[in-house]
Amino acid sequence: MLKKLIWAIFLLALPLHAQDYFFEKYHPFNESIPSPETFLGYPIGAHHTRHDRIVAYLERLSEVSDRATLHEYGRTHEGRRLVILTVSAPENIKELPALKERHLAYTQPNAQLKPDPELPVFINLAYNVHGNEPSSSEAAMLTAYTLVASRNPEILNYLEHAVIFIDPTINPDGRDRHTHWANMYQGKPLVADPQDAEHNEYWPGGRTNHYWFDLNRDWLLAINPESRGKLKWYHEWYPNVVTDFHEMGSRSTYFFEPMKTNGSLNPIMPRENYEDLNNLFGEYYSRALDSIGSLYFTKEVFDGTYPGYGSSYPDLQGGLGLLFEQASSRGHKQKTTFGEITFPFTIRNQYTSSITTVKAAVENKDYLYKYQQDFFSSAISNAEKSRxxxxxxxxxxxxxxxxxxxxxxxxxxxxxxxxxxxxxxxxxxxxxxxxxxxxxxxxxxxxxxxxxxxxxxxxxxxxxxxxxxxxxxxxxxxxxxxx
Ligand SMILES: [Zn+2]
Structure with missing residues (x-):
């Protein structure tokens, strides 16, 4: 009988803990809130998740929790919903209009405000601008679940001191093009051979949007509804920190900022952004990735000179834009010269960086607000120096x-x-x-x-x-x- 009882308890507990590969650290979870696995019917990483399912999951979170609300900021060319899940402590969610007003005061030049210990930091976790770089939207669901359902004191502390805006898919039309491809060619058992169709999407692939426009160049030009909706949202909220999650070639590890120094020095940007903030946050990512045994590198590639990237535009708006690049499994599992890379592994790195971004922003909240205020004040003083x-x-x-x-x-x-x-x-x-x-x-x-x-x-x-x-x-x- 005891044996049977133990088995029953074990089996009951199994679905709750099956995804501990990702979020073991953040137990206990509110059991009345569905995990992505419970909602979707498969563990994260087993398939590529369609955008409408991602939105439906975030919508469910907003229905069952007083920590979250869902906002639609636009529709894509193909009619897919562009959404942001706002997550914070319930008392912050209730007070959001007033908090927003206090937050926006820091974007007024010469406001001369002191740090406000009661004011949460505003963080925009944004994912999957390139549709065929899919790990990050899966990580967005895990991040949303952790922030909405965890009762761990660490997460509760973040929620008290941060308002987190989760944009799960910046490019849903491209994502679904690739999602369909990856699921359609998925083998059972999984095929890791790089020559397999699953790993070789036909042109045009899912990187771009409906009109094959690279949305990660459109922040400046603002041609497409995805960017226009996002820019409108952006100038309502001016987040202090913004993430931009990508994937790169499979024969690599993981990249986070600082970027390649020389290429990145846009002459109109405060040097503090590259020299202090990026290094400060970089230390956090390095410690977090060390703790799960993932390899990474910084500074060797990429630059943020062009102002229309998702990781450079926030830098021009008094925030800190952050680029992440994960070596792609492009499919569910792929053999590379460095060994096999799996989809869940890529998702875990993006998830780890997501939660770490919240931690770094909360722990440096005063600095980020001072930086935001100095940024807009120096806009005026720099203009006055010009003829x-x-x-x-x-x-x-x-x-x-x-x-x-x-x-x-x-x-x-x-x-x-x-x-x-x-x-x-x-x-x-x-x-x-x-x-x-x-x-x-x-x-x-x-x-x-x-x-x-x-x-x-x-x-x-x-x-x-x-x-x-x-x-x-x-x-x-x-x-x-x-x-
Ligand atoms: Zn990319």
């Missing part, structure tokens, strides 16, 4: 082109005014001075001749806009939309 007081532009023969360009300025919250003769004016002395520089300035001196990719992004020139810097101006009515 350029404003940019004037216009193209009277093509109002549609002017309208499209103004739309770009407005989506980045750049102030635009009417000027004489049908022209427009952008003053340099404004909180978004660095975006004004990004749009209008051109550079011809670089510290390095090697780039990850984009090295030019003068948006005014993309639009063939006639513009000129001016030393004095009188501005007319403010332009708030292009309707």
């Amino acid at each position: 350029i007081r404003a940019y004037r532009f216009g193209a009277t023969n093509d109002q549609n082109r002017v309208k499209a360009f103004i739309d770009k300025l407005l989506i980045h919250k750049i102030e635009v005014y009417k000027a004489e003769n049908g022209e427009y004016l952008v003053p340099t002395r404004q909180a978004q001075y660095r975006m004004v520089q990004t749009m209008f300035e051109t550079y011809d001196k670089y510290r390095d001749s090697v780039y990850y990719d984009a090295s030019a992004w003068s948006v005014a020139n993309f639009y063939h806009m006639k513009y000129r810097p001016v030393n004095s101006f009188s501005k007319g009515e403010r332009v708030n939309n292009t309707e």
